[in-house]
Amino acid sequence: MQVKLPFIFLCAALCVAVEATAQVPPCGTDAYLIRHARAIERMEARYNEAFPVPGATERSSHVKTIPVVVHIFHQGGPENISDAQVQSQIQVLNEDYRKLPGTNGDGNGVDTEVQFCLAHIGPNGECTNGIVRINSPLADHQSFQRTMLKQISGWDNTRYLNIYVVQDIDNGSGVLGYSSYPDGPPEEDGFVVLHDAFGTMGTAQAPQHLGRTASHELGHWLGMYHTFQDGCGTDTCTTGDLVCDTPPVEDPHYGCPVSANTCSNDVPDVNDLVDNYMDYTDDACKSMLTAGQRDRIQNMLQLFRFDIWQTGNTLATGCDSAYVPVPCAAVSNFATLVQQVCTGNPVQFVSTALNDPIAWQWYFPGGTPSTSTAEDPVVSYALPGTYDVALVVQNSIGGDSLMVPGMITVQDPEPGQLPPFSEGFESLLFPPNGIVVENPDGENTWVLDTVAVQAEGIASAHMDNLTYTNYGQSDGLRLPTFDLLNFGATPWLRFRWAYARSSPNYSDQLVVLASTDCGVNFTQVWARTGAALATGPTQTTPYIPDSTTNWKNANINLTAYANSDHVIIKLVNVTDGGNYLYVDRINLGDQFVGIEDALNGDETITAYPNPANGIVWLRGIANAPADARVDLRDATGRGILSMPLQNVLKNGIDLGAQADGPYVLSIRSRTGSKSLMIAVQH
Ligand SMILES: [Ca+2]
Ligand SMILES: [Ca+2]
Ligand SMILES: [Ca+2]
Ligand SMILES: [Ca+2]
Ligand SMILES: [Zn+2]
Known part of the structure; x- marks a missing residue:
């Protein structure tokens, strides 16, 4: 079965670039689509399986009520918005999604038959007004901290829609909000909106003062894409926003256009819906959703968010119409x-x-x-x-x-062990040598591999990302705690890895993290994903390295951690449903083994341009040992020049005065040497 998928992967990257020169995109949801491309693809596949006929709907006859909890992250300033401002936003969601007569939401659209209710009963039966206030530095919010908001304050997402109101997003980036999609990781579920784009009073500021940022982000949470997704696309139904009755839109509309028609591949060719909540126009100019969008929302609720609107849940959350709210005492948490x-x-x-x-x-x-x-x-x-x-x-x-x-x-931070440390998994015990496997979800994780052609020996460790569907999960190989303070030499972490993707559209990730505070905070010291992580061809069958040349080297300088005698280091696989990832020959010490390892980050070392008629540069050298030198000889072995590698990396080597013919460039250090052929051709 063909999976219909919006062309988000390329578009998201291009759109951001285009918009950066014109307007700041107010919605940061594209980043979610990129990060969770695999989960989105699965969502669309499941959707198409359940609803193979475009436009068909499982809409039930009754209106669905969704209980809501609003978490306000503030630092004691005006961003700690009033209960009334929160309620004004819930009111707008209902006006917009129910098309309530006489309200701003009563535009040229339909009633989606979904409504929203601030919960009156909390997850443990507590009396609540549906608002949680958290005085936290996280109010000054970086979007990469999205899961921290939820970790601090998140209610069961199968029972409540979690809305987060924050003071700032990404240092005044201009992003007003962002959302998750259905069928994604629970630890990211919900949407985030700036306090001054939330509700219709208090701190809400024009042109985002009518609550439509939340109406828009809610649309994503319910499974809708932007009306301008994928630009004009090729088909109004099966490309773009995957909704048949929304005409394609080339680029987002900003401000308040009266009318526009940016795509003419729709039949009949009609105007863009500049008043649709899923465009970027100002709050005052957005007033509608189409019947097709309603059907997509209803299908999404049926398929992925089924429990949240069931009668049992509306009763349990105090969201049924008969519930009479009472004043609530404070509840500790x-x-x-x-x-x-x-x-x-x-x-x-x-x-x-x-x-x-x-x-x-x-x-x-x-x-x-x-x-x-x-x-x-x-x-x-x-x-x-x-x-x-x-x-x-x-x-x-x-x-x-x-x-x-x-x-x-x-x-107590007990001093760790002194390097050197090395592990090639050859004992066939797993995990060996004080290494700990961290597997938070209890599912796929690092295991011993004895099938591949290893970087060295007969065994390595691998992660099966191919059958792993908990996208976004992290699995760690935590090394023993090290004393780098008393090591007395430059500490280097080295390992080899092998990896292939299963699709060019997404990739797993390998990151190396280090902590000097007993694991409270980890900093990222190295990361690879996508093409930079791949060492083999993209394939949908399990990737099994069949040669030692399928492996690449990581050489990571840990000098920044040499002031601690209790350094925790872990190699972490972050899955996105890609393919097998292998690591082998983990080594922590001061020495490289061989010049190739010493010089090579993880690239092949090359000289360019080659053939050359002027300055030649070296590529792929991440580390230049202080003693390394470069020698150049002609075809007869006559020495032409010799200089420190560091100078060559800085200035290149000028071959402009040399005669045409082959030359041998050698890189030498105490750990070995590496030679390259260069042709001079004028
Ligand atoms: Ca459409
Ligand atoms: Ca059109
Ligand atoms: Ca091995
Ligand atoms: Ca796992
Ligand atoms: Zn958006």
Whole structure:
């Protein structure tokens, strides 16, 4: 069966480039489509299987109600918007998606028969107003932190639509919001909107003051693409936004165009729907969704978001029409991004208490401070152990307390082992040598491989990304803790890897992370994905290296971590449903084995241009050992010149004065030498 797929992969990249010179795209959802290309492809395949006839719908006769929770990430300023501003946004979602008569949403479109309700009952049966306020530095939000918002405050996405309101997105990038799609990873589900593009009052600012940013992002969450997806495309039904009755649109519309017709391949050729919520026009100019969009939404809800609108769930969340809301006392709850730390490391706690508490009383037995009345205290622990945390909250109706026993585990950062360390998996024990496999989802993970032609010996470690469908999951090979402080030499991490993709449209990722604070924070020291990760041809069958030349080298300088005697390093596979990834010959030490490893990042070393008639450059050299030199000889072996490799990397070698013919360029260091042929041709 052919999978209909919007041409997002190329378009998303091009569109961003085009828009950057013209207008800032207010919606950051394209990044999700790129990041989760495999999940989107699966979503469309499942959709087409369930609804093979374009336009056919599983719409039931009754209106579907979706319970909503709004998480406000703020830092105590005006971005901590009022309950009324939140309610004004929910009102707009209902006006727009129900086409309520006499409202801004009563445009030239249809009623989608979906409505939204701020939850009155929380996931554990708590009385709630459906709003969670979190005083956190995450309010100043970077989109790569998207899963952290959810980790701090996220309600079961099969029961609630999680909406996040933040102070800023990507340092004032101009992005007003972004969303996930159906059938994606639960840890990213929901959408994010800037506080000043949320609701119709308070901090909401023109031209995004009528709540249509959320109406637009909600459209993505319900499975809709932009009306200008894939430009004019080739077909109004099966390309672009995959909705038959939305005419194709070449580029996004901004501002408030009266009318436009940017594509003429629609039959009949009609005007663009500049008033559609899924375009980029100003809030005041958006007022409609089509019947085709309604059908797609209804089908998506039927297929991927079935539980959320079931009657049992509307009852359980206080969203049925008979529910009479009552004033709620404060309900205690709190969170932290890390629960295992070293002695002395700061831990940021945040209150996620419900119903707008006016007072917070924290207890951190064993911590410094040991109590706090802040909403977001930072606490550290001087001694190793396991510590309880408690929070008492209060509002005008009443209060609540919560104690989490043993929430925080504190360890002494014991000095790790001194390098050298090496592991080629030849013992056939797995995981060997103090290596720990980190497999958070309990599914596909690193295993021993004895089938491939290995980088060395008979065994390696591999990840099967081919059958792995939990896209976005990370699986780590955590090396033992190392003492790099007392190592006394430049520490280098080296390993070999092999990989092939299963489609040019997506790729798994291999990243190397390092931590010096007992694993609280990891920094990325190396990463490869896509063509830079691939060492073999794209194939849909399991990739099995059949030659040692299928392997590439990673050489990573860890000098930045040489000030710590407890460095944790892990090699992490982030899956996107690609193909097999192998690692072998992991080595941490000060020496390279052979010049090729010493010089070679992971590229083949070449000279260019070749043939040459002037300056020649060397490509593919990531590391130049201080002692490395370059010699040039002619075909008779006569020495022409000799100079430090570092000079050659900086200035190249001028062969303009040499006679035509073949020359041998050698790179030499104490670890070996490598020769290249260069032809001079004037
Ligand atoms: Ca269309
Ligand atoms: Ca047209
Ligand atoms: Ca091996
Ligand atoms: Ca896993
Ligand atoms: Zn969008």
